[in-house]
Amino acid sequence: QVQLVESGGGLVQAGDSLRLSCAASGGTFRNYVMGWFRQAPGKEREFVAAITWSGLNTYYADSVKGRFSISRDNAKNTVYLQMNSLKPEDTAVYYCATGREVAVVNHPGQYDSWGQGTQVTVSS
Numbered sequence: 030q031v032q033l034v035e036s037g038g039g040l041v042q043a044g045d046s047l048r049l050s051c052a053a054s055g056g057t058f059r060n061y062v063m064g065w066f067r068q069a070p071g072k073e074r075e076f077v078a079a080i081t082w083s084g085l086n087t088y089y090a091d092s093v094k095g096r097f098s099i100s101r102d103n104a105k106n107t108v109y110l111q112m113n114s115l116k117p118e119d120t121a122v123y124y125c126a127t128g129r130e131v132a133v134v135n136h137p138g139q140y141d142s143w144g145q146g147t148q149v150t151v152s153s
Contacts, residue, residue, distance in 0.1 A: 031142040032054050033053050033144035034054075034145070035123065035124070035145065035147040036049070036051075036052075036147060037050050038147030038148045041150070043116055043117055043151055043153050044115065045115050045151070046112060046113045046115065047112045047115065049065070049109065049149075050109055051063070051065075051107065051125030052107050053106040053127060054106065060082045060129060061127050062079055062082070062127065063079065063127050064076070064125070064127070065078045065108075065124070065126075066124045066126060066137060067119075067123045067124065067149075068121055068122050068146075076134070076136075076137070077123070078093065078098075078110060079099065079135070080100065084100065087099050088134045088135065092118075096112065096114045096115075097111065098113075099111075117151045117152065117153045119149060121149060122146040122147065122148050122149075123146060123147050123148075123149050124143055124144055124145075124146045125143070126142065126143045127140060127141065128141045128142070
């Protein structure tokens with residue numbers, strides 16, 4: 030059974046940086062897409078970024094493009110989300126997800142497994 034464990038969240042000030050990590054276990058992840066989503070209180074879960082197994086293709090929500098960077102280390106089964114120039118509107122619980130047959134990377138329903146989430150709070 031696939032397990033995803035996120036880490037790296039915290040409380041920061043606007044303009045600061047954070048790096049989230051997501052460690053995957055319990056399966057082989059070759060050809061799996063890894064994604065990050067977030068959910069703020071009272072809002073729906075929204076796509077943040079995704080990366081293909083090779084790492085050659087990355088995808089970002091318009092709201093984070095140019096500020097966030099997704100990467101992965103397949104030897105460690107870990108995906109990272111480097112978040113720079115954080116804004117108060119980035120405050121949310123951030124979730125890692127993975128899926129094998131992901132045709133639409135920004136659709137949560139395309140992903141098979143989810144982590145428990147890590148809180149990111151950005152103060153103004």
